[in-house]
Amino acid sequence: MICRMKLSSVAAAVCLAMLAWTSVCSAAEPATVLQPPVLKVEVLQRPAAPADAKNESSEAKIARALESRVRLELVDASLDDFCRELAKQFGINVVIDREALEEYGISECDPLDFSCRDLPTKTALQAALRTLKLTWIIHHEVLFVTTEDVAEESTEVIVYDVADLVTTFRADGTYTIDAGPLHDLITATAEPDRWVHAGGNGTIEIFEADRLQVFVIMQTREVHEQIRRLLAMLRTYVPKQTPDNKTTSRAGYIEPRVTEPKALESPEEEKIHRALSKRIDVDFDQVPLSEFAAKMGALMDIEVRLDKETLAEFEITPDMPVTLRVSSISAASVLRLALSDLELGWIVKDDCLLICCLDYAHENPMVMIHDVADLVETGGKGDEPDFEPLMGVITGSIQPEWWADMGGTATIMPLAGGGSRVLVVSQTWEGHEQIRNLLAQLRKIRREGQGRPMPRERKPASTRPDKA
Secondary structure (H helix, E strand, O other), rough: HHHHHHHHHHHHHHHHHHHHHHHHHHHOOOOOOOOOOOOEEEEEEEEOOOHHHOOOOOHHHHHHHOOOOOEEEEEEEEHHHHHHHHHHHHHOOEEOOOHHHHHHOOOOEEEEEEEEEEEEEHHHHHHHHHOOOEEEEEEEOOEEEHHHHHHHHHHHHEEEHHHHHHHHEOOOOOOOEHHHHHHHHHHHHHHHHEHHHOOOEEEEEEEOOOOOOEEHHHHHHHHHHHHHHHHHHHHHOOOOOOOOHHHHHHOOOOOOOOOOEOOOOOHHHHHHHHHOEEEEEEEEEEEEHHHHHHHHHHOOOOOOOOHHHHHHHHHOOOOOOOEEEEEEHHHHHHHHHHHHHHOOEEEEOOEEEEEEEEHHHOOOOEEEEOOOOOOEEEEOOOOOOHHHHHHHHHHOOHHHHEEHHHHOOOOEEEHHHHHHHHEEEEEOOHHHHHHHHHHHHHHHHHHHHOOOOOOOOOOOOOOOOOOO
């Protein structure tokens, strides 16, 4: 009996001790509190409504909403809730393509994690949806959220007036019309793999008649946007008309006036490229890569993000340290120096600067137009410019291994339509900077050097006899 009582006392003591220990552990390790999702859509600026807003079509209303500017903060916010909030904020219909999402194992309940301070709505929407490998189109009077594959199959036909870009005036006032070079340029620079000849479904047809020179193009929304930008940029290089309404001819010995290179990009992306030239001071000491991106964004006053998906493929995490201490150098140089140790680069995409792997940066070059009217010569008749010598110098000396002829992704194409003489180049940011510097050196030597005008009648180039 006494023995049993002693055992009972011991058991009770053990139980009390265990309870006490459990209490201590509970106090030391509080239970994890689940944070509620964050879903904030703040409209910063709206385009003015048209005078006849009552008669505005649903498609036009959606397009106008997409031109507004927003601030987004999404943390574990479901896709469905996000779409409902967009519909509420802009008074438009937003529909999720549930059937297409289901085929890819994506649910309307999947969480979105994305934030931006100030971006056009269409850009912010594209970037947020891309985290789930989704995109959007305007389809049957609604904003349709769907997969990238479905979007690539959704095309529209647009007619583009290109008369000013395919007409070349001679010195005597006559002119020629040749749409072929512009046709080839568009299909080579605006998503080359989405045209029929490359296995895609986009088409481009040339139609010429009296007072009518147009392209009829069937393509996706995204490609049409690139085509609009390309044509707008090219038009900035077409000579202005003189007061007597005659098109200025570039023939003759007068050196043409050239303009700075221009990128095929949105106003937001233009702001990013201006920010890359801004001189800044930095002091990073073992700063996590994610924090580096945030601080660079603040210093440059742009959106800077990590391409977490491609970085993860190379086992690069947001907490990897960055160390750099420099003052009064360009933001572009800061990025090169800070990211080189991690073998990273950057591209401009979705109106933000995206830090990514170097290979991905080379696989996603940017298109820029370089005015070379003063550096290319005309043929014997004074009409046809010869771009080949200059193109050979560029491709032979600027990142030679990255050009398409060598198995890379960079391309270079000439265009002389409308009196302009430009090179449309698809290259990395660094490649474009090297081209800019090369052209600047050529112009300086032409301006200050001892060169003479080339003779009109040239003798055949002498060849060196083969050595025995």
